[in-house]
Amino acid sequence: MHVRVLVLWADTRSANLGVQVLAHGMAALIRQAWGEDVVVDFQDYGTGDSEIGFGERNILADLGRRDGVLKRKLRQYDLIVDSGAGDSFTDIYGLRRLAWMYNAHRLSAGLGVPVALGPQTVGPFNTRLGRAMGRSMLQNAAQVHVRDGVSATYAEDELNVVPDAKSTDVVFALPQPTSGQHHDVLLNVSGLLWQPNNHVDSARYRSLIFGLISGLKRQGRTVTLLSHVIENPRPDNDAPVSRELGDELGLNIVIPKSLEHARAAVGSAQLVIGSRMHACLxxxxxxxxxxxxxxxxKFAPLMADIGWPHVFDLRRDEELIEPLLETVVSMQRTDNDEVDVLRARARARLETSVEALKRLR
Incomplete structure (x- = not known):
């Protein structure tokens, strides 16, 4: 009988290709640790790859029942790996999402199914209830894996849990893609940041993008726009922005049809500049x-841990266009040794997760 593992908060069909990275990357990590014949399934907050969702309706339907819909789902597995949707182990997105995560942990514990937190960002928690739920999940987990040093320190100092693995993002567990069409500079413009949002000033972001494109053209670079959150009905969608800018500025666009298509595109580019972290990863x-x-x-600590200092923080007030363009020029003058060293370092960090997961077999 095959060993079965469920990856929580992951979806191989998500319009957000970063979510797809987390799903496929977690599966690759699990198979490296537990063997190629392990069965890996995925469960998002909604249905996604699954036949059910893990939201309020099914939480209430499951409540007080020995054989509720969520319990039936969870008891099929030998191990649950919580991906945290990469950066959702926090209360900054609201307590609702965190409560859904907490409920899955609570039910799994009652069923005797171990839960490991795969490599992810931990924190911050800004509310008393959020901190209590976060601490409970970490302290009761079979293992805790973090993907950056800031998360490791936060887990230890704020939640009183020492991580089992100080790892990195699971994108480095994915296979090398086949070559795609050559591109010079692929620029990923975020549909999330293009509109009013809770992260950055959208007007300032738009001004930065227009200035960056203009500056790259002055340098003689060819800019192609890359969507990393593709067609979907939600406002968080890069494709409409890519089309709008492409039409206005006469730029080619790439709207990937799949994660493999996206990885082939970035793998065949000279440089990628992106507001979606997984476009860059x-x-x-x-x-x-x-x-x-x-x-x-979530950006800077992860990049710093794998030795990549070329990160620009959109939340800061200083002018970014000229420093960005200077960095583009400096990268053009150097070879890819820095990237090769980074990849080796990342794979070594990811191996700490593989070895830790082996101990759960």
Whole structure:
């Protein structure tokens, strides 16, 4: 009988290709630790790859029942791996999402199914209830894996848990893609940040993007726009922005049809500049230099841990266009040794997760 593992908060069909990275990357990590014949399934907050969702309706339907819909789902597995949706182990997105995560942990504990937190960002928690739920989940987990040093320190100092593995993002567990169409500079513009949002000033972000494109053209670079959150009905969608800018500025666009298509595109580019962290991580993991335009605390610590200092924080007030363009020029003058060293360091960090997961067999 095959060993079965469920990856929580992951979806191989998500319009957000970063979510797909987490799903496929977690599965690759699990198979490295537990063997290629392990059965890996995925459960998002909603249905996604699953036949059910893990939201309020099914939480209430499951409540007080020995054989509720959520319990039936969870008891099928030998291990639960919580991906944290990468950066959702926090209360900054509201307590609702965190409560759904907490409920899955609570039910799994009652069923005797171990839960390991895969490599992810931990914290911050800004509310008393959020901190209590976060601490409970970490302290009761079979293992805790973090993907950056800031998360490790936060887990230890704020939640009283020492991580079992100080790892990195699971994108580095994915195979090298086949070559795609050559591109010079792929620029990922975030549909989330293009509209009013809770992260950065959207008007300032738009001004930065227009200034960056203009500056890259003056340098003689060819800019192609890359969507990393693709067609979907939600406002968080890069494709409409890519089309709008492409039409206005006469730029080519790439709207990937799949994660493999996206990785082939970034792997065949000279440089990727992106506001979606996994657009940049996809590039670095395939050997392409990248400049992340960060909008949250998840970017810089992860990049710093794997030795990549070329991160620009959109939340800061200083002018970014000229420093960005200077970094583009400096990257053009160097070879890819820095990226090769980064990839080796990342794979070594990821191996700590593989070895830790082996201990759960």
């Amino acid at each position: 996809n590039a670095l993991s395939t050997g392409t230099p990248s400049i992340p335009l960060a909008y949250s605390r």
